[in-house]
């Protein structure tokens with residue numbers, strides 16, 4: 001059995017998205033800026049896809065700028081809001097300690113360039129509150145950026161409430177919604193959002209394509225300079241096949257949501273309950289309710305996350321420990337540290353992110369495979385022996 005349980009890292013492209021990309025490559029390969037009909041057909045396809053994406057998100061097509069993915073959209077949102085704020089003497093930015101690195105590393109770079117960044121603490125349950133945001137806003141705050149749903153622990157933030165506070169105080173509000181779009185019912189124009197990032201490959205679309213949404217009337221600047229594509233906000237010949245694939249995938253995701261959310265949520269809860277039942281000294285990371293339908297994230301005491309992943313791979317399971325960017329390095333995940341897990345415990349983490357394609361049978365197999373692997377690793381672990389024999393205190 002081969003089980004894919006790493007849908008937060010990327011998803012398999014849907015057949016509809018693949019067909020749309022193929023159509024874009026075979027037939028609509030003209031340059032959308034060219035005036036002859038081959039170019040104009042590509043341009044019309046691009047316009048149609050933009051309108052379909054806008055309809056699926058609840059916004060207007062003019063508010064969407066195509067980017068090379070979630071990372072670029074995050075970079076552009078932050079750098080643009082920072083530069084525009086600085087022109088008015090506002091150089092303070094608020095974000096959270098558990099953002100994706102596309103946000104955190106951009107903020108670190110902005111700090112080196114003279115901006116002041118406040119990173120809000122995250123509560124043990126993986127949530128930040130609107131009150132925290134309200135208390136941190138200052139007269140010189142240019143931007144608040146809080147992710148919609150966390151990529152490691154899946155917790156869903158109170159975005160409309162945070163947005164309302166920002167709007168009251170006249171501060172631009174950006175949300176990295178890469179994990180949320182296509183998985184949660186989002187109507188952008190009803191959620192007090194000024195800027196939003198999304199990425200095609202997290203909802204069964206192609207990699208290397210994303211969107212930066214910017215609400216009408218909110219000024220923003222290009223990150224990539226060059227030609228006048230995307231109304232001068234993002235230079236470079238448009239990736240028409242990828243945009244078509246992303247539009248197809250998003251429409252499918254939004255259409256299927258009503259049946260998929262309860263189905264995937266039931267699989268998630270079955271997996272969470274099974275792991276809790278079968279394995280001692282473990283803890284779910286993040287709130288049990290306010291979490292993405294497919295996200296299961298645990299810490300196991302006395303375990304090394306890396307070895308857990310390799311042994312699960314031997315059993316046919318593709319999973320992750322922390323985020324894809326942190327696996328392979330020895331630093332524990334900044335997200336798990338942000339919710340108060342101590343280093344030793346944070347090292348023993350496992351993320352299983354489920355999707356529409358997973359089944360109950362696979363969930364049951366994963367429960368027994370995780371139990372077997374955890375038992376095996378604990379059997380060899382000196383830390384576990386110390387815990388068992390009372391030379392060390394259990395934390396979980």
Ligand SMILES: *Cc1c(COP(=O)(O)O)cnc(C)c1O
Nearest residue numbers: 069070071100102151178179199
């Ligand atoms: C995957 C991800 C990104 C990066 O998106 P790419 O399209 O891979 O650049 C940014 N933020 C979050 C929360 C993500 O999960």
